[in-house]
Amino acid sequence: MPASVFLLGPGFIGGEIIGLLLISKYKVTTLVRRESAVADYANLGVETVVGNLDDASVIKAQVTVSDIVLHTATADHLPSVQAIIHGIRERAAQGLRTIYIHNSGATLLSDTAEGEYKSDTIFDDEKPEGINALPDSASHRLVDLEILRAGQELASHAKMAIMIPPLIYGVTNRENRLSIQLPTLVRYSIKHGYAGQVGKGLAVWNQIHVKDHARGYMVLLHWLECASVTDTALNPYFFCENVQELSWGECAAKIGRTLTEIGRIDEATPKPIPKENWGDLFGDYSGMVVGSNARHRANRLRKLGWAPLEKDTLASLAEDEIPIIARETGEFTGYASVVAS
CATH class of the missing domain: 3.90.25 (UDP-galactose 4-epimerase; domain 1)
Structure with missing residues (x-):
């Protein structure tokens, strides 16, 4: 039986990932806000649940029946992330394992230059201490910390990763969406x-093209399916940039x-x-x-x-x-x- 994926945010980033998930024969379900979108996704071979990011019970229920969860809707919606974690916790209580990848963003690393200078500071995802030293007030940081703590708490049953893309550019395949x-x-x-x-x-x-970013998700997902829990519990961060x-x-x-x-x-x-x-x-x-x-x-x-x-x-x-x-x-x-x- 193919692994089941629940994706929140089937738009600019998530839409590209959905295409690659289907090619790889995953069973995909996505969260949609309108009933009118259900038929279009069904035609693609994607199941849907209707709701929004504030519908914690809907999100939690779908997470409990999903092997993999991908959140690409926004980097800053804490209640939806908490609902995902609650669902993963419920799966863990049943002895089920879960993979969770969350899309953060490089404004996490940003400074107050306002165009006046080029910084010499360069972050490295093999050195998580640099990222962990960022203040709680940094963009996206409170959500990332929630995932970091949950990843350590649930390490025996869940592998969690935080994808941190830079400026995303390009046009998507399916709907010609822009960044x-x-x-x-x-x-x-x-x-x-x-x-x-x-x-x-x-x-x-x-910089990163949206299609390269989506491929990065798939490489990360395939690695997580085989990785040990200690590989992600200590360092959940993954950058994705094209040099x-x-x-x-x-x-x-x-x-x-x-x-x-x-x-x-x-x-x-x-x-x-x-x-x-x-x-x-x-x-x-x-x-x-x-x-x-x-x-x-x-x-x-x-x-x-x-x-x-x-x-x-x-x-x-x-x-x-x-x-x-x-x-x-x-x-x-x-x-x-x-x-x-």
């Missing part, structure tokens, strides 16, 4: 007529050149975005989301045999993402939802 950070900068640039960057644009992030580090200024420059070439803006040279316009980005979080440093190395996944295969960020922007965004209609007023990365 968050760079598309928001593109939409801002179209609206305001210039390529925008936070501050001097000097801060840097690592490419880009400054926000380099990204803004590519956005500017591409939008100028297709006639959407007249000025290609990036300019600082005034704080009074941050409402058209990520509000008060704009300096962190598109202006901080977050540098790290995915040494653990590489040693498991994973390697990135997709085109780089700047090529993806010009060839895949900006053409889609340029066709959008309606007024853009910033990104209002919770930022996963």
Whole structure:
């Protein structure tokens, strides 16, 4: 009988993972918010439960009948994570084992540079002490700590991992979905007529294409299916990056050149975005989301045999993402939802 997977968040990241899970013959169930989505997933061969992240009883019940749980919906919803852990605890009481992979994000590592400098700090997932030294106030940290504690408590029956992606880019296979950070900068640039960057644009992030990220999940999952509990209880962290580090200024420059070439803006040279316009980005979080440093190395996944295969960020922007965004209609007023990365 194939292993059963419960995936929360079948969107940008989760949708790509679902495709790979089906290819690998897992039995997949996902959480959907609307009854209208049930038939579409059934056509894919995916079972569904209807509810949202606040439906703790629905989540817990599905976890109790699932061998594997993947949470890619958001990095910051503590009640859904607690519901998952309660379900895993109930499985453990029945002698059942569970694998849980949670999607965190590199804003966990971010600083207050606001584009003014490139940091020398580089995190390494083979050195968990550096991550564990982060303050509880760091983005995503309270949720990650909940998983860290549960992983140690339930180590005899559960293997838990925290995936920490950097800037995710690219277009998904099934629904042509886009990511968050760079598309928001593109939409801002179209609206305001210039390529925008936070501050001097000097801060840097690592990069990963959504398809490479999904493949990273599968490599991690297959390893967890064979790994000992001590391998994850002491160090649950896995980075996923493609070696490419880009400054926000380099990204803004590519956005500017591409939008100028297709006639959407007249000025290609990036300019600082005034704080009074941050409402058209990520509000008060704009300096962190598109202006901080977050540098790290995915040494653990590489040693498991994973390697990135997709085109780089700047090529993806010009060839895949900006053409889609340029066709959008309606007024853009910033990104209002919770930022996963």
